[in-house]
Amino acid sequence: MLFFRGLKPAACWMFLIAVLGFAHGAAAAQLTTAEPKGAKVGATIELDADELTWLAEHPQVIVASVQYPLYLFKDEHGRWSGLNNDLLNHITAMTGLQFVHEESFSTDQMLGRLESGEADMSTTLAMNDDRKTFLDFSHAFGGAGWVFVGRADAPVVRSLDQLTEKVLVLPARHALEGTIRRDYPAIELRSVKTYAEARALVESGDAYATIENEIGAQLYPLGQLKVGRAVEGKWEADHLAVRNGQPLLLSILNKALEAFPAAELRAIRLKWLKGVAPVEPASRWPQMSQWFCWGMFVISLFGLLSLLWNRRLAALIKQRADAEKSLGDQLSFQHALMDAMPDPMFVRDLEGRLIMCNKSYEEGLGTRFDQIQGRQLIELDVLPKATAALLHAEFMAQLENRKPRFSERKLMFNNGVRDIYQWTVPFYGADGQLRGLLGGWIDIGRRTTSM
Known part of the structure; x- marks a missing residue:
């Protein structure tokens, strides 16, 4: 009793x-x-006479866009998707503005198009003093912090002071580049084209760290990398960046953002960033209360352990099934994200055998994945024999020296010579062991023609 x-x-x-x-x-x-499928903002906004006139004269707005999952990217059908695209669609419903995406392939190229007047605005640019000389920025509609990304076997990067006399690699014209050059001259800055190149240099040891948006830093397998502390005092607010000389466009966008229902904006962010955005650390009191509750729970279950064993076993089985489902969802997302990339991409193992590729790779070589899976290039006829032998030898040499490779070159394909920008980087498993190569190419000749 x-x-x-x-x-x-x-x-x-x-x-x-x-x-x-x-x-x-x-x-x-x-x-x-909160946001049912197909939901739209019902109310329009009031525009003055000048704004209505401008809207009639400029029915389309050119948006310089760089793919940056989950904010803005192309889906498997080549359509633009993501948080920022949903935001623009809602603004279209509120104002009548029609947004046309023009893809860029680096921050530097996107800024160049805005400076030259080839584009009117962008949705993924952070604000800094240099950019404010030729861009106007709308009201903020969200944001995230900047975080350090360093090697997993190095001390956690906690501040910019820690990078004195070390190599910090950033994409060209990064939002923090000017501030770092001015306030931290002892840091050795190195510029590359993309975040992927920056991560590869850190992983290979050629750079000590890079800096990324905290959302983007969590989207890719870390391998030999780890995310450090947030850059103190540096917050990347989300803005719409408009080329100077378009005050009426900026005014229309600001009015739309001001009238944007908070619940709608929260639902859009939750739709795309749920499970990715970092959770704020809990205070100590709720944590202690949780420990106390669990302690009482364990004590009360101690006397009934034998009776609940079968139920506990069932719970463990369910937990494992949930974990397998979660892993399957992650793999499906990675396949969809890879197929959404417009350029050919592939993954090969330590023997040079194909593990995975995207649709663009299949189309580029005129084959199907099920015909080339698990095979080396020299075992196939998708490329001329000399080209296949050359590339296979390069892959095996790269697996030996474990260095990333980025190069512009001419290669003979079955349908002729192509000018390509080729990249391959080693990738590692969670245990730090080399697993193979991740690579791809950009058809420079075709993109130059289309542009």
């Missing part, structure tokens, strides 16, 4: 935990269903 009387407080704690868990789940369900 005394034993069961002692269980009453524990039972109360168990009931309270169950109620709180149910309430939390109900709130999460409401948030996830």
Whole structure:
């Protein structure tokens, strides 16, 4: 009897935990269903006469766009998607503005198009003093911090002071480049074209660290890398960047953002960033309270362990099934993200055998994945024999020296010589062991012609 009387407080704690868990789940369900499929902003905004005249004379706005999942990217059908694209679609419904994406392939190229007047605006540029000389920025509609990304076997990068006399690699014209050059002259800055090149240089040891948006830093397998602390005092607010000399366009965009329902914006961000955006650390008191509750729960279950063993075993089986489902979802997302890339990409193992490729790779070689999976280039006829032998030898040499490779070159394909920008980088497993090569190419001749 005394034993069961002692269980009453524990039972109360168990009931309270169950109620709180149910309430939390109900709130999460409401948030996830806040934006039903196909929902649109119903209300339009009031524009003055000058704005209406400008709108009539400029029915289309050219948007310089760089693919940056999950903010802006092309899906498997080649259509633009992502958080920022949803935002523009809502602004279209509110104002009538029609946005036309023109793809760029680096931040530097995108800024060049805005400076030259080839594009009117962008959705993924952070604000800094240099960019404010030729761009105007709208009201903020969200944001994220900057974080350091360094090697997994090096000390965690906590501040810019820690990078004194070390190599910091950034994409050309990075938003923080000017500030770092001015305030931290002892840091050795190195510029590359893309974040992928920056991560590859850090992974190979040619650079000590890079700096990325905290959302983007979590989208890719870290391998030999790890995310460090946030860059103190540096917050990347989300803005729409408009080329100077277009005050009426900026005014229309600001009016739309001001009238944008907070619930709609929250639903859009939740749709794309749920499970990716970092969670703020909990305070100590809730954590201690949680430990206390679990302690009471374990004590109350101690006497009933034998009776609940089968239920616990069933729960473990379900947990494993959920984990397998989660892993399957992650793999499906990675396949979809890879297929969404417009340029050929492939993954090969330590023997040079093909593990994975995207649709552009299949189209570029005129074949199908099921015909080339698990095979080396020299075992196939998708390329001339001399080209296949050359590339296979380069792959094997690169697996030996473990260095990334980026080069512009001419290669003979079955349909003739092409000018390409080729890149291959080693990738590593969670255990730090070399697993193979990730690579691809950009057809420079075709893109130059299309542009």
